[in-house]
Amino acid sequence: MNESTPKRVAVITGAARGIGAAIAVRLAADGFAVAVLDLTSAGGQSVVEQITRLGGRALAVGVDVADEASVESGLRQIVDSLGEPTVLVNNAGVTRDNLLHKMSVDDWDAVMNVHLRGAFLMSRAVQAFQVKAGWGRIVNLSSRVAIGNKGQANYSAAKAGIQGFTKTLAIELGRFGVTVNAVAPGFIESEMTIAAAARMGIPYEEYKASRAEATPVRRVGTPDDIANVVSFLVSEGSGYVSGQVLYVAGGPIG
Numbered sequence: 001m002n003e004s005t006p007k008r009v010a011v012i013t014g015a016a017r018g019i020g021a022a023i024a025v026r027l028a029a030d031g032f033a034v035a036v037l038d039l040t041s042a043g044g045q046s047v048v049e050q051i052t053r054l055g056g057r058a059l060a061v062g063v064d065v066a067d068e069a070s071v072e073s074g075l076r077q078i079v080d081s082l083g084e085p086t087v088l089v090n091n092a093g094v095t096r097d098n099l100l101h102k103m104s105v106d107d108w109d110a111v112m113n114v115h116l117r118g119a120f121l122m123s124r125a126v127q128a129f130q131v132k133a134g135w136g137r138i139v140n141l142s143s144r145v146a147i148g149n150k151g152q153a154n155y156s157a158a159k160a161g162i163q164g165f166t167k168t169l170a171i172e173l174g175r176f177g178v179t180v181n182a183v184a185p186g187f188i189e190s191e192m193t194i195a196a197a198a199r200m201g202i203p204y205e206e207y208k209a210s211r212a213e214a215t216p217v218r219r220v221g222t223p224d225d226i227a228n229v230v231s232f233l234v235s236e237g238s239g240y241v242s243g244q245v246l247y248v249a250g251g252p253i254g
Helices: 018-029 042-053 068-081 105-133 153-176 191-200 204-213 223-233
Strands: 009-012 033-038 058-062 087-090 136-141 178-185 245-248
Touching (some): 018 042, 018 087, 033 042, 033 068, 042 058, 068 105, 087 105, 105 136, 105 178, 136 153, 136 223, 153 178, 178 223, 191 204
Parallel strands (some): 009 033, 009 087, 033 058, 087 136, 136 178
């Protein structure tokens, strides 16, 4: 990003831990003031403290991304404290895994609301600032599971929906200087993959080793692998990249 870029304020949802936290720390290192969004402001405080220790500027904001009033309130806090945001990373997510015949309506709705409704509400709110500035970046977190995975009908559908949402926003917002892309991680070391191993009754190190063996680069991913890609996609240098889904999975997908 160069000095002509209107604003250096980035919003990252689901940023209290894992991939979201890594993205927040990386974008702060890149020179952004970072809004660390999670369900509670207390949840994101440790990430804010990490960023400020490193000389960055950050704010923890409690937002339920699936709630319109909460999103609007959170954006007001961000504008008042950091300035008008022109970068948005829609990372917030949940899983409610089960086979279709065992999946409840609540499990379906919970995943759809956070991933799809949340990305919609956040993007709709932030694009107003981006259009005003004539510059912006939106990065949505999809997943390799978008192509299908047993026991994750809700999550797969949501992550596939994110890809269509990304491409449509890229078409609509491109003329305003806004690019929109998606990152689709493969196996990333996180609380989510630890929980997945526990559900299957497999020791995590054994589970991780098996996934590494099945990956062409012979290792699993880390949150920093995703943060590095997001750093490029929100940079000034990525301005001719839009409407793309980048699989960050250690090998080809599909």
